[in-house]
Amino acid sequence: MTEQPTATYRTESDSMGDKQIPSNVYYGIQTLRAVENFPISGIKPLSTYVDACVIIKKATAIANGALDCIPQDISQAIVQAADEILAGKLRDQFVVDVYQAGAGTSHHMNVNEVLSNRALEILGDEKGNYKRVSPNDHVNYGQSTNDVIPTAIRIGGLLALEKTLLPALSNAVAALESKATEFQDIVKSGRTHMQDAVPVRLGETFRAWAQILREHTVRIETASGDLTSLGLGGSAVGTGLNTHPEYSQKVAQILSELIDKPLKPAPNLMAAMQSMAPFVNVSGALRNLAQDCVKMSHDLRLMDSGPKTGLKEIQLPPVQPGSSIMPGKYNPVMAEMTSMVCFQVMGYDSAIALCAQAGQLELNVMMPLIAYNLIHSIEILGNTISALTTKCVEKIEAKGDRCLAYAEGSLALVTALNTHIGYLNAAAVAKESLETGKSLRQIVLERGLMSLEDLAKVLDLEKMSAMPTSSANT
Numbered sequence: 408m409t410e411q412p413t414a415t416y417r418t419e420s421d422s423m424g425d426k427q428i429p430s431n432v433y434y435g436i437q438t439l440r441a442v443e444n445f446p447i448s449g450i451k452p453l454s455t456y457v458d459a460c461v462i463i464k465k466a467t468a469i470a471n472g473a474l475d476c477i478p479q480d481i482s483q484a485i486v487q488a489a490d491e492i493l494a495g496k497l498r499d500q501f502v503v504d505v506y507q508a509g510a511g512t513s514h515h516m517n518v519n520e521v522l523s524n525r526a527l528e529i530l531g532d533e534k535g536n537y538k539r540v541s542p543n544d545h546v547n548y549g550q551s552t553n554d555v556i557p558t559a560i561r562i563g564g565l566l567a568l569e570k571t572l573l574p575a576l577s578n579a580v581a582a583l584e585s586k587a588t589e590f591q592d593i594v595k596s597g598r599t600h601m602q603d604a605v606p607v608r609l610g611e612t613f614r615a616w617a618q619i620l621r622e623h624t625v626r627i628e629t630a631s632g633d634l635t636s637l638g639l640g641g642s643a644v645g646t647g648l649n650t651h652p653e654y655s656q657k658v659a660q661i662l663s664e665l666i667d668k669p670l671k672p673a674p675n676l677m678a679a680m681q682s683m684a685p686f687v688n689v690s691g692a693l694r695n696l697a698q699d700c701v702k703m704s705h706d707l708r709l710m711d712s713g714p715k716t717g718l719k720e721i722q723l724p725p726v727q728p729g730s731s732i733m734p735g736k737y738n739p740v741m742a743e744m745t746s747m748v749c750f751q752v753m754g755y756d757s758a759i760a761l762c763a764q765a766g767q768l769e770l771n772v773m774m775p776l777i778a779y780n781l782i783h784s785i786e787i788l789g790n791t792i793s794a795l796t797t798k799c800v801e802k803i804e805a806k807g808d809r810c811l812a813y814a815e816g817s818l819a820l821v822t823a824l825n826t827h828i829g830y831l832n833a834a835a836v837a838k839e840s841l842e843t844g845k846s847l848r849q850i851v852l853e854r855g856l857m858s859l860e861d862l863a864k865v866l867d868l869e870k871m872s873a874m875p876t877s878s879a880n881t
C-alpha cells in the first residue's frame with residue numbers, strides 16, 4: 408500500500424495563543440478561529456465582495472507605499488498578491504461564513520491574512536512569518552474593519568451593478584421594445600379588476616413594461632450615486648487615527664482609477680461609517696424593481712395560461728418539460744423563477760432595513776448581512792432579468808386570433824357608446840348582452856339607439872386601442 412502523505416502544519420500565534428494551521432493554506436489563525444466559531448450557513452463570501460475587499464487592499468497598499476507608511480517592497484508584494492487574486496487565484500482561501508463577527512472583522516482578517524501570506528511568498532519568505540509582512544501592521548496599515556467594510560459594500564455594489572443588473576436591464580428594455588413593435592397591431596382586451604375592460608394593443612403592453620424598466624434603471628443609477636462617497640480613511644471610529652493626513656484623499660483617487668468610477672472621500676468620514684442609508688437607498692430601489700418584475704412575471708403567466716382552459720393570448724417558449732406526471736405539459740418556469748427571486752430580494756431588503764437601524768454609537772456592526780444581501784440582490788436580480796429576457800421574452804409569440812376574439816367579446820366595448828347613447832343606456836345594453844348572449848351591436852340596433860353606420864365607426868377596435876401619439880415612447 409502506498410503511504411498517504413501526512414498533513415503538515417505551521418504554528419501561528421495571536422493575542423489569544425497558538426494554533427496549528429495547515430501549511431498549504433493562505434489564511435491564518437484569525438480566519439481559522441472564525442471558521443470554527445461560525446459553522447452557520449456554509450455560505451462563503453460572494454466573489455464580487457472578495458473582489459471589492461481585495462481592490463481596496465490593493466489601493467491602500469499603493470497609497471501607504473507612496474506615503475512611506477509601509478516599506479516599498481512590502482507594498483509591491485501586497486499589490487502583486489492582490490492582482491493574482493483579482494485574476495482568479497486563491498479564491499478558495501476566503502472561507503468565513505456570511506454570518507460571522509459583527510462589522511465583518513472575520514472576513515476582513517481573512518483578506519488581510521491571505522494577502523499577507525501570499526506577499527510573504529512573493530518576497531521569498533514563508534507563510535506565517537508575520538514579522539516580515541503582517542496582516543495587521545502592513546496589509547491593514549491605517550485601516551479598520553469599520554472603514555474598510557462599508558467601503559467594500561459600496562465598491563461591491565457598484566461592481567455588481569455594472570457587471571450584472573444594469574446590462575441586464577438594458578437588454579430587457581431592448582427585447583421588450585422589439586416585441587412591442589412586433590405586436591403593435593394586435594388588439595386584445597384590457598382587463599381591470601380582472602374583469603373585461605376596454606381594448607388595448609398587445610404591443611403597448613410590452614412598450615409599457617419597457618418604460619417601467621427604463622424608469623427603474625434611472626432610480627437604481629441615481630441611488631447608486633450614494634455609493635461613490637467613501638468613509639475609507641476614518642479607520643476605527645471616523646477620526647482617522649493611525650492614518651497619514653493625505654491618505655483618505657489619495658486612496659479614494661487610487662480606487663477611482665482602479666474601478667474607473669468617480670469616487671471621493673465623504674465630507675464626513677464618521678457619518679459615512681455610521682450610516683447605512685446609502686445601502687438602504689439602493690436596496691429600496693432594487694425592491695421597487697423587484698415588485699414590478701413580480702407584476703410582469705405574473706402577467707406573463709396569466710396571458711400564457713392554458714393551453715385549453717386559460718387565456719392563452721401569448722405563448723411563452725417551452726424550455727423544459729413541466730410536469731413529472733402530466734405528459735405534454737409546459738409550464739411558464741422562467742416567469743415562476745423570476746417571482747421567487749424577486750420575493751427573495753424583498754426579503755433581503757427587509758433584513759437590510761433592520762440592520763440599518765441597529766447601529767450603536769460609532770459603529771453599525773450588522774454590515775456583513777448588509778453586504779451579502781445587497782450584493783446578492785443585485786446579482787440574482789441581474790441574472791434573473793437576463794435569463795428571463797433571453798429564454799422567455801425574446802421568444803414570446805402572440806396568439807393574435809385569441810387576443811382579438813376576447814377583445815371583440817368584451818362587454819366593456821359599450822364604454823365607447825357612452826358619449827353617443829349615455830352611460831345608462833350603454834349599461835342596459837351590456838346587461839342584456841350578458842343575460843342573453845346577444846352581441847352589443849345587435850342590441851343597440853334592436854333598441855334603435857344608433858345606426859349601423861355610426862355603430863361601425865364607434866365600435867372600431869383598432870381606433871379604440873390606439874395610444875395617443877403624445878404618449879409614444881422616446
Ligand SMILES: N[C@@H](CC(=O)O)C(=O)O
Pocket residue numbers: 509510512550551552553643770
Ligand atoms: N470592528 C472592530 C475594529 C476592526 O476590526 O478594525 C471593532 O470596532 O472592534
